[in-house]
Amino acid sequence: KKRKLMKISWYGQSCFKIKCKNIEIVIDPYDKNLGLKLPKIKADLALVNHDHYDHNNTKELSGNPIIINSPGEYEIKETFIYGQEAYHDNNKGSKLGVITMYLIDDEKVRLAHLSDLGQKELSDKQLDFLDSIDVLLIPIGGKYTLSAPEAVSLIKEIEPRIVIPMHYKISGLKEDLAGVDEFIKEIGLVPEKTTELKVEQNKLPGGDIKLVILEQSH
Numbered sequence: 397k398k399r400k401l402m403k404i405s406w407y408g409q410s411c412f413k414i415k416c417k418n419i420e421i422v423i424d425p426y427d428k429n430l431g432l433k434l435p436k437i438k439a440d441l442a443l444v445n446h447d448h449y450d451h452n453n454t455k456e457l458s459g460n461p462i463i464i465n466s467p468g469e470y471e472i473k474e475t476f477i478y479g480q481e482a483y484h485d486n487n488k489g490s491k492l493g494v495i496t497m498y499l500i501d502d503e504k505v506r507l508a509h510l511s512d513l514g515q516k517e518l519s520d521k522q523l524d525f526l527d528s529i530d531v532l533l534i535p536i537g538g539k540y541t542l543s544a545p546e547a548v549s550l551i552k553e554i555e556p557r558i559v560i561p562m563h564y565k566i567s568g569l570k571e572d573l574a575g576v577d578e579f580i581k582e583i584g585l586v587p588e589k590t591t592e593l594k595v596e597q598n599k600l601p602g603g604d605i606k607l608v609i610l611e612q613s614h
Contacts, residue, residue, distance in 0.1 A: 402505045576609060
């Protein structure tokens with residue numbers, strides 16, 4: 397019997413590939429104006445959190461994916477996708493608009509992608525949406541999103557088992573964001589570094605949150 401694995405790769409900024417049992421999902425593919433080059437990625441499904449150029453470049457994906465770009469509940473190939481509205485800034489979206497936070501639920505592993513969340517405090521409804529999360533992908537670079545301290549205080553509220561930071565300064569990125577070191581210091585955990593994270597339901601960490609820093613896939 398095949399083991400039920402979720403495999404997670406990161407391409408920089410908020411762009412991830414999530415391989416589930418029957419489906420390959422790409423989240424937030426970016427445009428080259430970001431300064432990074434998106435490799436050719438095949439996807440069955442693309443999730444777009446909001447319509448900014450560093451998140452919505454679905455035409456670069458191969459495989460003619462289905463595109464989801466709004467809140468709602470979806471089921472595709474035995475994988476459940478849930479979208480919940482949130483704000484790109486801390487002024488109820490008045491500066492940068494709204495985003496969609498996505499939850500992917502596949503074979504009992506629950507992964508949440510918070511995109512360009514800039515809202516420091518979540519509503520009860522939003523926190524309920526993020527209940528019992530196994531893997532949390534959270535922005536930490538500040539400026540357009542949560543800063544490292546804001547991200548850490550939200551992580552304490554959500555209590556995921558695994559945290560993967562995103563949307564921070566890496567080589568080539570044109571946007572002026574904070575790097576990951578400040579976040580590592582702020583959260584006070586020793587990170588595990590890897591190029592692809594394999595998550596298995598019966599091997600999820602108990603007790604302390606596990607911090608994983610993904611290296612950029614090319």
